[in-house]
Amino acid sequence: MTGALETALRGGRGAGRKLLVPYVTGGLDGAWLDVVRAVADAGADAVEIGIPFSDPVMDGPVIQLASERALERAATPSSIFTSLREGDIGVPLAVMTYYNICFHMGHERFADSLREAGVAAAILPDLPLEEVGPWAEVADRVGIETVMLAAPTAPDDRLPRVCERARGFVYAVGLLGVTGERDELASSATVIASRLKAVTGKPVLVGVGISTPRQAVEACEVADGVVVGSALVRRLLDGEGPTGAAKLVESFRSALDAG
Amino acid sequence: MALTDPTPEGRFGDFGGRFIPETLVPACQQLEHAFREAWADRAFRNELDDLLRDYAGRPSPLTECRRLSAELGVRLLLKREDLNHTGSHKINNVLGQALLAKRMRKTRLVAETGAGQHGVATATAAALLGMDCAVYMGEVDMHRQELNVFRMRLLGSEVRSAVTGSRTLKDAINEAMRDWVATVESTHYCLGSVMGPHPYPWMVRTLHEVLGREAREQCAALLAKDGGDGVPDVVTACVGGGSNAIGIFSGFADTRAELVGVEPAGGAAVGRGVPGVVHGSKSYLLQDEWGQVQEAQSISAGLDYPGVGPEHSYLSAIGRARYEAVDDREVIDAFALLSRTEGIIPALEPAHALAWIVRDRASLAGKTVLLNLSGRGDKDVAQMMDLLG
Ligand SMILES: Cc1ncc(COP(=O)(O)O)c(C=O)c1O
Numbered sequence: 001m002t003g004a005l006e007t008a009l010r011g012g013r014g015a016g017r018k019l020l021v022p023y024v025t026g027g028l029d030g031a032w033l034d035v036v037r038a039v040a041d042a043g044a045d046a047v048e049i050g051i052p053f054s055d056p057v058m059d060g061p062v063i064q065l066a067s068e069r070a071l072e073r074a075a076t077p078s079s080i081f082t083s084l085r086e087g088d089i090g091v092p093l094a095v096m097t098y099y100n101i102c103f104h105m106g107h108e109r110f111a112d113s114l115r116e117a118g119v120a121a122a123i124l125p126d127l128p129l130e131e132v133g134p135w136a137e138v139a140d141r142v143g144i145e146t147v148m149l150a151a152p153t154a155p156d157d158r159l160p161r162v163c164e165r166a167r168g169f170v171y172a173v174g175l176l177g178v179t180g181e182r183d184e185l186a187s188s189a190t191v192i193a194s195r196l197k198a199v200t201g202k203p204v205l206v207g208v209g210i211s212t213p214r215q216a217v218e219a220c221e222v223a224d225g226v227v228v229g230s231a232l233v234r235r236l237l238d239g240e241g242p243t244g245a246a247k248l249v250e251s252f253r254s255a256l257d258a259g
Numbered sequence: 260m261a262l263t264d265p266t267p268e269g270r271f272g273d274f275g276g277r278f279i280p281e282t283l284v285p286a287c288q289q290l291e292h293a294f295r296e297a298w299a300d301r302a303f304r305n306e307l308d309d310l311l312r313d314y315a316g317r318p319s320p321l322t323e324c325r326r327l328s329a330e331l332g333v334r335l336l337l338k339r340e341d342l343n344h345t346g347s348h349k350i351n352n353v354l355g356q357a358l359l360a361k362r363m364r365k366t367r368l369v370a371e372t373g374a375g376q377h378g379v380a381t382a383t384a385a386a387l388l389g390m391d392c393a394v395y396m397g398e399v400d401m402h403r404q405e406l407n408v409f410r411m412r413l414l415g416s417e418v419r420s421a422v423t424g425s426r427t428l429k430d431a432i433n434e435a436m437r438d439w440v441a442t443v444e445s446t447h448y449c450l451g452s453v454m455g456p457h458p459y460p461w462m463v464r465t466l467h468e469v470l471g472r473e474a475r476e477q478c479a480a481l482l483a484k485d486g487g488d489g490v491p492d493v494v495t496a497c498v499g500g501g502s503n504a505i506g507i508f509s510g511f512a513d514t515r516a517e518l519v520g521v522e523p524a525g526g527a528a529v530g531r532g533v534p535g536v537v538h539g540s541k542s543y544l545l546q547d548e549w550g551q552v553q554e555a556q557s558i559s560a561g562l563d564y565p566g567v568g569p570e571h572s573y574l575s576a577i578g579r580a581r582y583e584a585v586d587d588r589e590v591i592d593a594f595a596l597l598s599r600t601e602g603i604i605p606a607l608e609p610a611h612a613l614a615w616i617v618r619d620r621a622s623l624a625g626k627t628v629l630l631n632l633s634g635r636g637d638k639d640v641a642q643m644m645d646l647l648g
Contacts, residue, residue: 054424054551055537057436058280064423076549099278100536104550126536128284130268131276151282153443162281173282177441 003145005046005092005120005168009203009225012045018256019169019205019225020216022232022249023048023096025066026083027075031241033083038242039232040091043253047089048123048227051077051097058125060180062230066237077101077110081117094121094147094168099135107135111142121145121168129162136165147171150196152188163200170202172223174209180230181211185218193223213255220256228252261471261512262464262505262570269457269540272576274569277456278536283436286443291458293363298465303358310354311469314387315344317351319470321477327600331620334627336481336491337603338474338507340634347606347634348470348503349380353449355466357384360447367391367446371435373400373428373499374561374608375407376634377451382416384449392416395434397427400560407638425554428499428564432538452500453568456539460568464505470631471510478629488515493623495519496631497611498529498582499561501568503633508580516629518580520571521615523590525556528567529575529582535566542569558587558642559607561634589614594636594643606634607642 002010012019022039024032026049036047052067052075059067077097084093095114102110102124114122122144127135132146139146145167150159152173163170174189175182189206196204206219207227216226228249235244269275277287297303311317319342324335340348360368368385370392372378378394385392394411398420401408411418421430432455439448453460453467479489494511496504498520508518522530528543535544537552545553545565557563574580585593590607593614598604605613609632616628636643 054553055429055433057433057538058440060437068423071551078549100544100546100550100552103534103536103541104546125280126278126539128277128279128281130284131278149281151280151284153282153285155285158285173280176282176443178437 003120003143003167005094005145006202008092009045009169013203013224018220019045019203020249020252020256021046021048021205021225021227023050023227023229025050025052025063025070025233026080027052027070027073028066028236033087034242035236035245036087036089038246039249040089042246042249044091044249045225046092046094049080049084049093049095051080051095051101053098053101056098058178060178060230062234062237063179066233077105077113081113084117084119092120093118094123095119096123099124099127102135107138111138111144114144115142121147123147123171125149129165132165149173150192152176152192159195160199163196163202166202170196170200170204171227172196172204172206174206174219177208179208181234182209185209185215189219190222193219197222213252216252217255217259262509265457265461269461271570271573273534274542274572275457275460275540277539278541279456279539280440282440283443287456287458294359294458294462297359297362303362307355307358311351315350315354316342317469318473319343321474321481323481324601327597330600331617332625333616333620333623335616336478336627336629337632338470338629339632340470340503341603341605341632345376345380345383346637347376347380348467348506349377349451350383351469352451352463352466352502353377353380353384356447356449357388357390360390360449361388363447365445365447367442368449369435369438369442369446370394370449370451371428371431372396372451373431373563374559374606375400375404375411375638376561378418379407379410379414381449382411382414385416386414393419393438395419395421395431395438397421397425397431399426400428403642404560404638406641427560429552436538452502453505453570454500454538454540454566460540460570463502464509464570467502467506468509470506471508474507474629475510482627490514490516491629492626493517493519493628495521495612495615495628497562497608497633498522498567498571499564499608501571503631505568505570507629507631512579518574519615520580520582521612522582522584523557523559523562523611524584524586526562526564527584528565529571530584537566540569542567542572558590559611561606561608562611583615585611585614585618589618591646593617595647604636604640605632606636607639609633
């Protein structure tokens with residue numbers, strides 16, 4: 001069974017579009033849900049919602065700071081789910097958080113909460129292939145898509161297994177490092193994307209280090225799309241709000257559409 | 260075999276595992292493979308044993324405390340890891356990992372540190388073996404352990420401050436992991452305790468088993484004179500991540516000795532935590548109702564950590580070891596007590612284990628208790644001077 005996220009992404013790709021998935025930290029400020037709506041309206045194919053965690057080891061300074069701010073504002077998984085349920089966002093949603101949030105709540109309850117909130121998928125960057133089984137079984141049953149990450153360090157024989165387990169899309173980690181903006185697109189980004197494209201028909205999106213529309217276009221010479229995190233969150237931290245977020249996403253959208 | 264080995268997935272019962280970013284999975288697999296191979300290689304073991312003897316000063320002695328034993332009514336033995344080069348047990352683990360890193364052709368070490376003892380040990384090994392080294396330390400700890408910051412710099416290492424969260428050990432580990440995600444091709448993460456993703460909890464334990472083995476033989480020699488079975492009634496150690504405790508427990512797990520780990524009241528992961536996943540493994544963890552990791556609170560930078568190594572969670576769950584908690588006040592008293600009665604200034608960390616003995620001396624009366632004195636107090640003297648005047 002193909003879920004809502006994968007269906008939407010395959011549909012976009014089928015229509016000849018490059019896919020764009022912006023990341024927004026849930027609970028960051030009073031306007032975060034408006035930001036999610038604004039980026040959806042500005043041409044996002046799906047939106048990634050960060051549930052802040054106290055110890056985000058895959059995140060660089062920008063998303064760390066956003067997570068800290070959200071936690072200071074007493075954002076919780078449940079407050080974020082409640083907002084999303086009432087949010088009426090026009091595109092599929094994926095939450096991105098760390099495994100302890102899911103483990104602590106319990107796999108069943110976490111999966112049910114996502115479904116009730118209208119979330120299609122979950123991304124858990126500290127839950128690799130060897131550990132994902134118990135969660136993924138529950139998620140499959142409840143109908144939550146588990147996006148898997150694939151890193152440049154993976155040997156060839158690992159990639160097909162990662163892709164096999166992935167639902168929604170395959171998240172190609174563009175570089176060796178944590179989230180954050182970079183001046184140039186790492187050469188590893190297109191390398192990992194083409195290694196993945198060679199072994200899977202699922203959508204392959206490059207994330208981590210995609211900072212500018214130009215870099216997105218470059219990555220999409222091989223990949224099906226990109227995830228844009230820190231570049232957007234930095235603007236939110238600077239107070240640019242829904243308008244600034246929409247402007248940034250539009251600039252990515254038009255660059256990708258122009259090719 | 261005294262303690263059990265983890266499953267191929269790195270599990271001790273329900274605990275342990277490898278909960279890490281995908282980028283690091285191949286590195287952990289390679290590390291496990293390389294360690295198994297090195298450990299089976301006589302030449303590697305000889306090289307490590309030579310370093311432990313000629314450089315670190317092993318074996319460390321066993322000291323019987325005559326005056327303090329009389330005062331407490333408990334026969335107290337100390338395993339003197341404080342006398343090792345660099346002043347704590349940490350050097351056992353670090354020399355092993357640094358040699359392994361060289362063997363794996365890594366050129367750089369990265370480490371986290373709380374009290375600075377693991378950082379100093381790692382900086383020392385890097386200097387000895389000619390490797391680059393960066394040590395992450397919480398900003399709060401850099402202030403309370405200033406001397407160790409200077410030591411690390413003197414040894415040629417870079418010390419980088421962790422300025423997020425509680426700015427202590429937990430955050431230093433986050434930063435070290437972020438560094439490793441970006442540098443994994445050239446860098447070995449020299450983790451300082453029996454925590455983190457598999458194979459670390461098992462590998463670090465294996466590297467500290469030397470102190471448990473020595474203590475077992477030393478106790479046998481000393482206690483045999485009394486005609487008993489040569490085993491102390493109780494074996495105790497402080498528990499932060501739990502490396503010094505697992506080292507001493509490993510020597511006695513297959514005996515009748517009672518094993519007691521002592522945590523700080525403000526960081527009692529086994530005592531007050533529930534199972535959770537952070538820093539690569541599943542273990543007892545202090546967390547809020549949503550699974551956010553809570554900040555620990557302890558006078559001792561080396562124990563100021565909300566989690567604990569997975570094997571301790573397992574030993575607690577199966578009832579082979581038990582875990583007690585002591586508060587800062589009791590620790591300060593124990594610190595002063597050992598100094599005054601035995602002429603040994605302990606680190607604040609092992610002073611926790613002594614504080615428990617002092618508190619429970621009535622129930623321990625007449626028993627023989629072995630305490631792992633994991634480090635010396637030089638690093639804590641300035642902090643204690645401010646407190647005690
Ligand atoms: C002397 C000493 N003992 C104990 C510890 C705590 O570590 P572990 O619980 O791994 O032995 C430290 C850590 O800094 C230390 O310096």
